[in-house]
Amino acid sequence: MKITPTEFQLLRDYIEEQCGICLNREKAYLLESRLISFIEAYKCKDFSEFYYIVKGGAHADLKDKLVDAMTTNETLWFRDAHPYSILKEKILPSFAQAVKDGKKNKIKIWSAASSTGQEPYSIAITVRDFCMGQSIIKKEMVEILATDISDSSLVKAKAGKYDSIAMSRGINPEQLNRYFTKEANSYVVNQEIKEMVKFQKFNLQDNPIILEPNFDVVFMRYVAIYFNDEFKKNLYKRLARVLAFKGFLVIGAVETMRGLSEDFEMLSHANGLYYRCKR
Secondary structure, eight states: OOOOHHHHHHHHHHHHHHHOOOOOGGGHHHHHHHHHHHHHHTTOSSHHHHHHHHHHTOSTTHHHHHHHHHSOOOOOTTTTSHHHHHIIIIIHHHHHHHHHTTSOSOEEEEESSOTTTHHHHHHHHHHHHHHHTOSSSOGGGEEEEEEESOHHHHHHHHHTEEEHHHHTSSOOHHHHHHHEEEETTEEEEOHHHHTTEEEEEOOTTSOGGGGOOOEEEEEEOSSGGGSOHHHHHHHHHHHHHHEEEEEEEEEOTTOOOTTTOSSEEEEEETTEEEEEEOO
16 A cells, blocks of 8 residues: 555654654655554555544544654664763763762763663663772762653563664673573563663653753764754753753764754764763
8 A cells, every 4th residue: 555645744744743753755665664554453445544543533542653653763782882982981980070079969861762772771881880990970879761752662671671683783792791681582681770770751842841850961862863953953952951061962973963053062082972061
């Protein structure tokens, strides 16, 4: 079944309205492939009928299922490597100095669009490794909040259980042995690491002020690329408001803030870029 231009526009606008994801016409195949199961399950004759069913609201959970289907859940451990080097070698040492000087006693990190959990658990492992190498910052002082709009991704993330294919993407043998327990053909994140991360559902269209703000670090990686420029500008403005004084923002390696925000200054380390809030 092929989606018509009119059907694509209707569904595209509805999806953008619900979660901010902006699909161009070349993504028609993505809508077709991800929604065909809904078409069959709800016995719709075409995509138009499905649109009016989801728009009508007769099926309470259908909107969430649609957003869940359209959310890109591709992720891996320690993606790009340099953000975690930046965290361990630049950001955490600066916090350690602040703790030593009596200016800080807690560190709050937000992993936005955390998908199935690899990013926040990678952050937790990085923090744990850092804590083992010094005595100023204790892991109990670090709070990691991980959010995503996808219910299914959050269920997987909270379980912290991954198959061998997922574990082959970014984890080295030492980390695997130290922080995971093998169960049959899967690996489970150790309780020590799980306890460092709190998972919560959150739509990036909403104001992050509701997430208990004053974050010291925000990881907002490979999600803004799905939004239009106006949405990005508003998103970065809101992030600047929930970051603590001189807080840090880490975005994807192929992303840029040029022309989108003047609230951050760009810094570099370990062949990667990161940003510090100017206020």
